[in-house]
Amino acid sequence: EIGGATGxxxxxxxxxxxxxxxxxGVDGIITANSSSTDDYVRIYGSSGTGKWxxxxxxxxxxxxxxxxxxxxxxDTGATFGGNVDIYKTTDSQLQIESLNEDxxxxxxxxxxxxxxxNREEGFIRFYQDNADHFTLGKRNNGQFVLLDHVAGxxxxxxxxxxxxxxxxxxLLMQLTGSLGIGVVAxxxxxxxxxGDSNIRMENT
Numbered sequence: 001e002i003g004g005a006t007g008x009x010x011x012x013x014x015x016x017x018x019x020x021x022x023x024x025g026v027d028g029i030i031t032a033n034s035s036s037t038d039d040y041v042r043i044y045g046s047s048g049t050g051k052w053x054x055x056x057x058x059x060x061x062x063x064x065x066x067x068x069x070x071x072x073x074x075d076t077g078a079t080f081g082g083n084v085d086i087y088k089t090t091d092s093q094l095q096i097e098s099l100n101e102d103x104x105x106x107x108x109x110x111x112x113x114x115x116x117x118n119r120e121e122g123f124i125r126f127y128q129d130n131a132d133h134f135t136l137g138k139r140n141n142g143q144f145v146l147l148d149h150v151a152g153x154x155x156x157x158x159x160x161x162x163x164x165x166x167x168x169x170x171l172l173m174q175l176t177g178s179l180g181i182g183v184v185a186x187x188x189x190x191x192x193x194x195g196d197s198n199i200r201m202e203n204t
Contacts, residue, residue, distance in 0.1 A: 032056075042066070107137070 032041065040055035051066035063072060086092050096103050109120035123137030135147040142160035147153070151169030158164055166173060178185035183192030191197045 045070070109138070 040053040043052040043054070044050065045052075050070050052070075053062075053064045053066050055062055055064075065071075086094060096105060107122040107124075109122035111119050119140050119142070121138060121140050123135045125132060126134040126136070132149045134149065136145075138144050144158040145154040146156040148155045148169055153167060153169050155167055155169060156165070157167065178187060179189050180186075181189075181191045182197070183190055191199065
């Protein structure tokens, strides 16, 4: 034992470096005081390939590939207690892939009774240049909607009873193909059923 209860100060070699040829076991806290970006923990891959740096950056912990040659891989599940941001100055991508089984994104909103229903809302929101354009998801009344933020209205609503409502903000809806009601369309507008086929037009 070196130092005992009073501890000790170790002065390393050139530039304060310490080289060890074996494992280091610590029963306690390791504190690394970083005063610049030159202070970090560097992890090398096999045969000297891959140089990963772990260091403090303000209030943040940063993990960087010093050679931009690899990726961070987590072999088990992970839980985050806060928001997760994916940020690049070039194209960004979130990929969920399963080679042999189903791949699923689960959005599980809570249930606290707000809004007169015992369920919360769950949405995917689409921005452009930090401006909110579209929101796709479930309202607390159970309806699945596409919200147009520019128009300020739900333009598509799928009700929890299976009904579908189309509400164009400018009262204009255009179909460039064919429309079949009760039948596979072979005309621009094709209505078919096992019984009578009727069209009702009413001025409300």
